[in-house]
Amino acid sequence: xxxxxxxxxxxxxxxxxxxxxxxxxxxxxxxxxxxxxxxxxxxxxxxxxxxxxxxxxxxxxxxxxxxxxxxxxxxxxxxxxxxxxxxxxxxxxxxxxxxxxxxxxxxxxxxxxxxxxxxxxxxxxxxxxxxxxxxxxxxxxxxxxxxxxxxxxxxxxxxxxxxxxxxxxxxxxxxxxxxxxxxxxxxxxxxxxxxxxxxxxxxxxxxxxxxxxxxxxxxxxxxxxxxxxxxxxxxxxxxxxxxxxxxxxxxxxxxxxxxxxx
Numbered sequence: 001x002x003x004x005x006x007x008x009x010x011x012x013x014x015x016x017x018x019x020x021x022x023x024x025x026x027x028x029x030x031x032x033x034x035x036x037x038x039x040x041x042x043x044x045x046x047x048x049x050x051x052x053x054x055x056x057x058x059x060x061x062x063x064x065x066x067x068x069x070x071x072x073x074x075x076x077x078x079x080x081x082x083x084x085x086x087x088x089x090x091x092x093x094x095x096x097x098x099x100x101x102x103x104x105x106x107x108x109x110x111x112x113x114x115x116x117x118x119x120x121x122x123x124x125x126x127x128x129x130x131x132x133x134x135x136x137x138x139x140x141x142x143x144x145x146x147x148x149x150x151x152x153x154x155x156x157x158x159x160x161x162x163x164x165x166x167x168x169x170x171x172x173x174x175x176x177x178x179x180x181x182x183x184x185x186x187x188x189x190x191x192x193x194x195x196x197x198x199x200x201x202x203x204x205x206x207x208x209x210x211x212x213x214x215x216x217x218x219x220x221x222x223x224x225x226x227x228x229x230x231x232x233x234x235x236x237x238x239x240x241x242x243x244x245x246x247x248x249x250x251x252x253x254x255x256x257x258x259x260x261x262x
Contacts, residue, residue, distance in 0.1 A: 003238035006031040009082045010237070011075070013066060013120070014090035016043035018190035019139060022230035023087055024051060024059075030234060033058040035079045037090070039065045066090055066116035067108070076123040085237045086124050088117040089139040093155030095196075101154050114158045118165060125169070125178065132177030135237045138166045138248075139229075145184035145248055146256035159184075163248060170246030179245040181236045186252025187215075189223040219253025 010027045014020040016038035024034055028051045038044045041063035051057040062078065064071050091113030094105045121136055128134025143149040144159025163182060170180035187193060197215070198208035205213065215222050229251045235241055236249065250256055 003030055003234065003240050005085075005234070005238050007033060008084040008237075009033045009035065009079075010085040010087065011035040011037070011079060011083045011124070012087040012089055013037045013116070014139075015061070016040055016047050018192065019185060019188060019226050019229050019233075020087070020089040021047050022226035023089065023233050025054075026227065026230040026234045027085075027237075028055040028057040028059075030238075032085075033082075034060070035083065036061040037064050037066070037075065039063065065112075066120065067111040072116070072120045072123060075120065076127075080124055080127050083124055083127070084134055086121065086134070086136045087139065087233060087237070088120065088136065090116055091139075093152070093158060095152050095155070097151055098153050106154050109154050110158050114161055117162055121165075121169070121180075125173075125180075128178045129173075129176040134178045136169075136173075136178070136180045137233050137237055138162055138180070138182045139233065140166070140182045140184050140248060142184045142186050142250055142252050142256045145182065146250055146252070166248060167246050174245050179242075181241070181244055181246075182248030183229065183233055183236065184248050184250040184252065184256075185224065185229045186250070186255045187218060187223040188226055188229055190226060193223065219255050219258070224251060224253065 010032045012020050012024055015024050015036035024036055028034060034057055044061050044063055048059050048061045051059050093109045094101050117138055140162045141159045143152050144156040145163045149156050166180055166182035173180045197211040200214055201211035202208040232249055232251050
């Protein structure tokens with residue numbers, strides 16, 4: 001499907017693996033120019049090589065930790081003038097209850113996902129507002145976005161903050177020709193998530209490779225694939241979604257609604 005994104009310049013954070021990499025591939029297939037950021041240089045280089053080889057994409061990449069002072073300003077100086085679409089996807093929230101997550105772990109997680117998103121959005125929103133065009137997509141999560149999970153309290157609280165941030169900024173943005181939208185993925189079969197389920201399978205079934213057997217209770221009997229979330233991101237960034245702002249789309253197979261119904 002041609003979504004009208006040809007030659008649009010897209011900045012994706014957390015772009016080397018999982019949802020970020022899948023989004024980069026989907027945008028590349030639409031003919032977009034890509035500016036990618038991630039912390040792991042090797043994974044980032046592999047992503048760039050794949051996109052150039054498969055799509056002949058215009059790709060530039062930077063290995064950068066958004067938690068580091070001055071990092072978002074560096075991105076703005078390097079690419080801010082050309083970005084049409086910002087996908088805030090970087091995040092690494094610790095699992096655990098309030099008693100299990102210490103102060104440093106809490107701050108480290110929020111510095112990347114919450115403040116990283118807000119600080120980068122602040123800079124690029126000013127540029128988009130000045131030229132009266134642009135789209136921001138915040139990849140958040142159903143924990144906090146749609147439901148509360150006590151055993152994931154840092155992520156739940158951070159996601160709730162980003163959901164409110166998205167709705168507030170997205171309500172004002174259309175006055176300046178800009179759209180701000182959120183995406184709430186449910187459980188997605190990323191490398192990180194699969195590792196967690198393999199550990200569960202090892203503990204419960206004695207075999208890490210039997211982890212898919214534990215996902216039968218999920219919608220469609222499985223976790224989402226990263227490209228299923230990525231396709232939603234690309235649609236929301238496109239002119240096909242030109243009247244959508246200040247809201248979030250849940251890509252969870254209805255899991256959060258099932259949870260609320262209990």
